[in-house]
Amino acid sequence: MQVLTYSWLNEHPSARKGEARVFIYIAGSMLPVYRKTPLTLLEQLQHPADKGLEIPDPVHAAQVLRRVGLYRFKGYLLPYKTDGGYQSDLTFGDIERLMALDETLRLQVLQAMPLVEVGIRQAISQHLLEIHGLRWYAKAELFAPPSTYFNHSELLARALSEFHGMPDLFVGHYRERYDQNEPPPIWMVAETMTLGNWSKLFEALASQADRDAIAASLNIRASTLASWLHALTVVRNVCAHHSRLYDRTFNTMGLADNRRTKRLLRQHSFDERDEGARRLAPRFYALHRLTNALDPASLWTTELKTCLAPCTPTELTRIGFRTGWNTQAEWNTFSP
Numbered sequence: 068m069q070v071l072t073y074s075w076l077n078e079h080p081s082a083r084k085g086e087a088r089v090f091i092y093i094a095g096s097m098l099p100v101y102r103k104t105p106l107t108l109l110e111q112l113q114h115p116a117d118k119g120l121e122i123p124d125p126v127h128a129a130q131v132l133r134r135v136g137l138y139r140f141k142g143y144l145l146p147y148k149t150d151g152g153y154q155s156d157l158t159f160g161d162i163e164r165l166m167a168l169d170e171t172l173r174l175q176v177l178q179a180m181p182l183v184e185v186g187i188r189q190a191i192s193q194h195l196l197e198i199h200g201l202r203w204y205a206k207a208e209l210f211a212p213p214s215t216y217f218n219h220s221e222l223l224a225r226a227l228s229e230f231h232g233m234p235d236l237f238v239g240h241y242r243e244r245y246d247q248n249e250p251p252p253i254w255m256v257a258e259t260m261t262l263g264n265w266s267k268l269f270e271a272l273a274s275q276a277d278r279d280a281i282a283a284s285l286n287i288r289a290s291t292l293a294s295w296l297h298a299l300t301v302v303r304n305v306c307a308h309h310s311r312l313y314d315r316t317f318n319t320m321g322l323a324d325n326r327r328t329k330r331l332l333r334q335h336s337f338d339e340r341d342e343g344a345r346r347l348a349p350r351f352y353a354l355h356r357l358t359n360a361l362d363p364a365s366l367w368t369t370e371l372k373t374c375l376a377p378c379t380p381t382e383l384t385r386i387g388f389r390t391g392w393n394t395q396a397e398w399n400t401f402s403p
Contacts, residue, residue, distance in 0.1 A: 191269055266293070295356075
């Protein structure tokens, strides 16, 4: 690819007076190079203030930006953007509250993940080792042929590399005591495999009977479980990287196991505009179902309701819920 760089002074509509712009010409298009001038924290605050954000305490606001950065802060401002700036009466404190809510949402997801991740890998692993042996994950014949989504040999190589790269005592013990020409038993590798790899392994199982049996142990249909594992992998990674969860749109996912449950959720729990289950709320439902299946004594759903109780109707909508979702039977009882 041929790349040519041009620069000129005050010849582009986006250039301010006296400011040079540099453009990169690629395949017939001309794109500006990002060259904004670094600003102090107080100078950064002036940008949203000029667009209408009320900042009654600039010193405190600067301290907040010192912790989170303007770029991250502005992500929470996007829903309030208007043609002329930001909606009237919006304050810096309003956005601080959203950031605190976002942190609460992430912590709520992460609170469920130890139970869900460990429980899922145990459900998959136990069923398959009883039928296919302690190294079932290394048997290519148990999985679908290579595709753009799944390649067994690549996943196996990655899983073994991750296992041997871990500093855990059990890994060193295995290397010292056992023949390395054979892969470790699944219960060891399971401790180092990611949820994303478990999601791919489950969906790529060649036997529908195996998928059905694993899902049945969780009171979930196999197709729904496959969709949920993929969706929860994404949510988990968003949380692990401290990215914004509030008002986020994801890829579509399976909503529930049967038409009746889907209809009830759409009518009473989820925002009617979220046709593709792309908001956070359907992922909360998946965690509700899985935590209850893995531990009927789990209080995770109760804690979720407490977490979201202070939310305004608008905030609930941006998460993907309707007002009153927490009183619906789908969230108070557990049934497939």
